[in-house]
Amino acid sequence: MNDIARGELRNDGATVIRVQAEDFDVGVEIARLRAGNPRIGAVASFVGVCRDLNDGAAVAEMTLEHYPGMTEKALDGIAREARGRWDVIDIVIVHRVGPMRPTDQIVLVIATSAHRGEAFAACEFLMDYLKTRAPFWKKERTPAGDRWVDARATDDAAAERWS
């Protein structure tokens, strides 16, 4: 990568964090980022989706609870940590709360960069850290009744890869 380009890229984008009940549109979010900075060459994104089956039980509906205040603080801290590790331009984190049904979108994470390696790494890091550090809790409605989803050991392992 060209040194001048690197210098120009730093701190050039923005971090956007939203916690909302409303759905989101990945295409709209990416179009906004692209239009805002012609130095973006790579946009890595992740959408977490509500499944109809979790740990073998049929899920009819799910409700996401969070800790207002700490949520935004934790997500902002995760974004800062990603910026310290990779040369990303933009970071977008949108996390929905409230009731959701199978096939509904739950979370969106986008990382943009000049090159794809940094965008991919930052995006996966953001998701792994969000999964273990951001105060959200899922409660599922199944035929056997409501149940709080247990944290996964695989999520802790995924987050620990980065330390």
Place this chain on the structure above:
Amino acid sequence: MNDIARGELRNDGATVIRVQAEDFDVGVEIARLRAGNPRIGAVASFVGVCRDLNDGAAVAEMTLEHYPGMTEKALDGIAREARGRWDVIDIVIVHRVGPMRPTDQIVLVIATSAHRGEAFAACEFLMDYLKTRAPFWKKERTPAGDRWVDARATDDAAAERWS
């Protein structure tokens, strides 16, 4: 992961490959995949974007040439290889050809899965292999004239990580 769920997931989605001059909408593509399969829990995607600066030169426009016939064959082979390695549900590869300008979208790769680790890995693998194996060539228009973009050693290195 639940064994029954794993078995049900295999070969359950589709591979979609398109080479086209038209733009694409990530949100529309993801919405279609989600609606088609309530077992999708993770959607990893990547959008490659035309930059206004490459190797230090200002880029006003770019043209993508490809090898009709081999392109589709190569992309299909890359998708099959990804399916052999990860438990993905859907794979979407859309690659544009023809003239493009800075901030325009060039390529879209999406991998869906029940869980995010496999979706991320498959998506990054698809991009790395596409970068070194799919017959596309970029020609940039710069103030110093037109020039064919040279292949990057970093792309070969990225693809070799997976072998």
Place this chain on the structure above:
Amino acid sequence: MLNVLYFARLRESLGRDTEKIELPPGVADVAGLTAWLRARGEAWERELAPGRSWRVAVNQDMARPESPVRDGDEVAFFPPVTGG
């Protein structure tokens, strides 16, 4: 005064989402406050047992047993997070 919050499974099991607690004498850290809450009775002892999985945040930052707790702090108890 501490502002204590409970979320998710703990909110339901303990029957409250928030309460004001006068900083108990001798309590100076998360471990001390947890021990004091556990002494409240059965549900508290069960949910905050050493074998159960729960987390504590002090002033909206993840905390550890030895993290200090001071008058005026916001202390939250909740299960391991499951967002995304």
Place this chain on the structure above:
Amino acid sequence: MLNVLYFARLRESLGRDTEKIELPPGVADVAGLTAWLRARGEAWERELAPGRSWRVAVNQDMARPESPVRDGDEVAFFPPVTGG
């Protein structure tokens, strides 16, 4: 008869995008066909020189110098790919 294709920089330098070539006597693989093309003259020698970066596909699969070339094959010459 071989159907030979050229793409990108090679298409421009060699001044053609496709041509039919009668399989030259003694040519049985990619290395042989490349050597035969290189003997055509200056631009060919320069673009297909061992030190230059180019790739060959036979019947739309990436090929190596030792890959066989047979009558009726589609053989393509092009620079390393730069898509995405």
